[in-house]
Amino acid sequence: MSSVARQPVAEGFDVERLRGDFPLLTRRVHDHPLVYLDNAATTQKPETVLRTLDDYYRNTNSNVHRGVHYLSELASAAYEQAREQLCALVNAASEREILFLRGTTEAINLVAGSYGGACLRPGDEVLITEMEHHANIVPWQLLRDRCGIRLRWVPINEHGDLIWEEYERFLEGPVRLVALTHLSNSLGTINPLRRVIQTAHAHGAVVLVDGAQAVPHLPVDVRALDCDFYAFSGHKMFGPTGIGVLYGRESLLEKMPPWQGGGDMIKAVSMEQTTFNDLPAKFEAGTPHIAGAIGLGRSAEFLAGLDRAAVLLHEQQLLESALAACKEIPGLRVIGEPHARGGLFSFVLEGVHAHDLGTFLDHRGIAVRTGHHCCMPVMRHFKIPATTRVSFALYNTLEEVQILARALLEAQRFFH
Amino acid sequence: MDLESLYQEVVIDHNRHPRNFGRLEPADRSAEGHNPLCGDDLLLTLRLERERISEMRFEGQGCAISTASASLMSEAVQGLELRAACTLLERFLKRVTDPAAEASPELGKLEALAGVRKFPGRVKCATLCWHTLKAALNGGERNVSTE
Ligand SMILES: Cc1ncc(COP(=O)(O)O)c(C=O)c1O
Numbered sequence: 001m002s003s004v005a006r007q008p009v010a011e012g013f014d015v016e017r018l019r020g021d022f023p024l025l026t027r028r029v030h031d032h033p034l035v036y037l038d039n040a041a042t043t044q045k046p047e048t049v050l051r052t053l054d055d056y057y058r059n060t061n062s063n064v065h066r067g068v069h070y071l072s073e074l075a076s077a078a079y080e081q082a083r084e085q086l087c088a089l090v091n092a093a094s095e096r097e098i099l100f101l102r103g104t105t106e107a108i109n110l111v112a113g114s115y116g117g118a119c120l121r122p123g124d125e126v127l128i129t130e131m132e133h134h135a136n137i138v139p140w141q142l143l144r145d146r147c148g149i150r151l152r153w154v155p156i157n158e159h160g161d162l163i164w165e166e167y168e169r170f171l172e173g174p175v176r177l178v179a180l181t182h183l184s185n186s187l188g189t190i191n192p193l194r195r196v197i198q199t200a201h202a203h204g205a206v207v208l209v210d211g212a213q214a215v216p217h218l219p220v221d222v223r224a225l226d227c228d229f230y231a232f233s234g235h236k237m238f239g240p241t242g243i244g245v246l247y248g249r250e251s252l253l254e255k256m257p258p259w260q261g262g263g264d265m266i267k268a269v270s271m272e273q274t275t276f277n278d279l280p281a282k283f284e285a286g287t288p289h290i291a292g293a294i295g296l297g298r299s300a301e302f303l304a305g306l307d308r309a310a311v312l313l314h315e316q317q318l319l320e321s322a323l324a325a326c327k328e329i330p331g332l333r334v335i336g337e338p339h340a341r342g343g344l345f346s347f348v349l350e351g352v353h354a355h356d357l358g359t360f361l362d363h364r365g366i367a368v369r370t371g372h373h374c375c376m377p378v379m380r381h382f383k384i385p386a387t388t389r390v391s392f393a394l395y396n397t398l399e400e401v402q403i404l405a406r407a408l409l410e411a412q413r414f415f416h
Numbered sequence: 417m418d419l420e421s422l423y424q425e426v427v428i429d430h431n432r433h434p435r436n437f438g439r440l441e442p443a444d445r446s447a448e449g450h451n452p453l454c455g456d457d458l459l460l461t462l463r464l465e466r467e468r469i470s471e472m473r474f475e476g477q478g479c480a481i482s483t484a485s486a487s488l489m490s491e492a493v494q495g496l497e498l499r500a501a502c503t504l505l506e507r508f509l510k511r512v513t514d515p516a517a518e519a520s521p522e523l524g525k526l527e528a529l530a531g532v533r534k535f536p537g538r539v540k541c542a543t544l545c546w547h548t549l550k551a552a553l554n555g556g557e558r559n560v561s562t563e
Contacts, residue, residue, distance in 0.1 A: 353479035355454050356423075359538060363419045371453055385455025385477055414419075415428065415480060 013310035019395045021046040032365025035400045040185050040344050040391035041369050042235045052298040056291045064290055079290055082297025089300040091221040092247050096279035100293045103244035104212040105135040107231035111208050112139035114259040122148030124176040129154040131184045134374040136210045160187035160336025171203040178207045182214035186375040188345050189338035197226050217342050219308045222247050239299035243292030253279050260285040311394045315343035318392045325405035335382055344391035352415045354386040360411045426528040431480035436490035438473040449548030449560040456482050460548050469493050479541050486545035488526055505546050512542050
């Protein structure tokens with residue numbers, strides 16, 4: 001990754017113009033211009049998404065798939081168009097493979113509950129990794145306690161990469177499902193997904209990818225990856241909160257039982273039994289987050305309209321420049337040094353606890369995340385109680401990196 | 417809401433040079449405190465002499481606020497009768513959590529921590545050691561968590 005960052009930014013990538021699309025970025029915090037470096041927690045929203053949400057509630061608001069009246073038809077069409085936009089974004093084979101859910105967490109819970117409950121037997125093994133977010137740990141622990149599957153962890157090395165030999169060794173067991181993150185939210189590690197998936201398939205295991213951190217940064221092609229499930233959240237990709245997507249391979253979704261029951265997921269209900277609806281409605285019980293889905297469709301379109309290679313280059317430049325600046329700060333230790341890293345990193349600063357640093361930076365207008373980042377196993381691995389995390393998005397600038405670097409030095413003086 | 421109101425000189429000083437850091441062995445009372453969100457861990461050990469806290473030590477890791485709070489607390493409660501320690505404890509907790517609570521001279525140096533009231537995300541850092549002290553004095557539940 002490091003070699004690409006030295007190349008000049010591609011023609012046509014104008015970060016200042018892009019920033020102009022994000023109204024929140026102009027606000028001040030504690031009397032300083034906002035420097036928003038907490039994008040792995042959630043991203044800011046472009047004007048086009050904000051306007052879409054507003055316009056939906058002002059002009060189209062109605063329930064979907066339920067009425068024959070004009071507004072309901074408009075809303076249903078917009079909702080299904082959003083599904084097409086998401087389908088295109090990740091290159092799924094069909095809209096039937098795109099389920100609108102609350103987010104990554106709900107998507108993983110759906111797979112654990114529905115696929116796990118129906119297709120896994122006591123003694124079957126589920127493989128996760130030491131770098132997972134709690135959202136990709138706890139649902140499997142719950143499944144283990146309910147169904148008697150065995151949960152195993154692929155360890156990471158001191159760079160923050162998966163230990164490949166261990167992965168292959170684990171696959172010799174009765175592994176039926178592998179669940180892992182595309183891009184780690186605490187270390188920044190980008191996992192070698194294609195190889196992971198190929199190897200899992202060769203051993204007869206299906207693969208769920210937690211794509212929460214990847215979608216806003218990397219072009220994702222679920223068919224090229226050949227993954228079985230891919231989960232992501234709207235709010236981390238410049239879309240609304242409360243909406244996200246589970247991509248699922250159609251043949252698997254077909255054989256999975258519904259996860260929640262209610263309206264919209266049925267064809268017919270009698271007092272004795274229910275005939276379930278077809279995909280994707282089978283997995284979308286109840287009135288969905290219609291506005292959210294439509295807003296998310298718009299953020300997918302926003303992403304698709306960008307030169308993704310240029311965005312990636314820009315984010316890699318931010319990362320390189322931040323890591324270089326960090327090297328100049330005595331007592332600063334970046335956690336992990338993965339083979340390939342997305343635009344985020346965690347660090348500890350000698351003599352300044354992460355929490356104090358977070359408060360200090362906040363008073364310079366700089367938003368970062370401090371704590372365990374919902375990755376307590378990672379923290380345990382590196383034997384640190386808490387870190388500070390800097391995570392970039394396409395609208396961050398090299399100037400912001402410099403502001404951060406200066407503030408880190410000031411913080412060191414302040415607490416010493 | 418400036419940074420200096422949170423990190424007063426006294427706080428910075430007690431963070432840099434924590435007083436009564438360590439562990440009493442044997443101890444008459446002890447309790448552990450955890451703040452899983454920040455990864456803070458704290459162990460309090462106490463010796464009692466005729467209804468009085470004769471000695472207190474703390475160890476563990478935490479941010480400047482939680483370290484300074486434990487350090488200042490150890491200075492404040494050593495030598496106090498148990499009843500007086502409980503009164504101080506309640507007064508301190510009220511001061512840092514209740515917006516209507518006013519400064520009181522009885523808090524002494526502990527008043528330096530009152531700034532956390534304006535930082536909702538940081539109140540738990542200041543109160544962890546006090547809740548842990550409560551647990552130690554009650555002798556009942558010995559493991560305190562902020563979550
Ligand atoms: C890697 C990863 N997985 C899962 C999640 C959970 O996403 P959400 O809270 O949107 O469901 C997050 C974000 O917090 C994440 O970073």
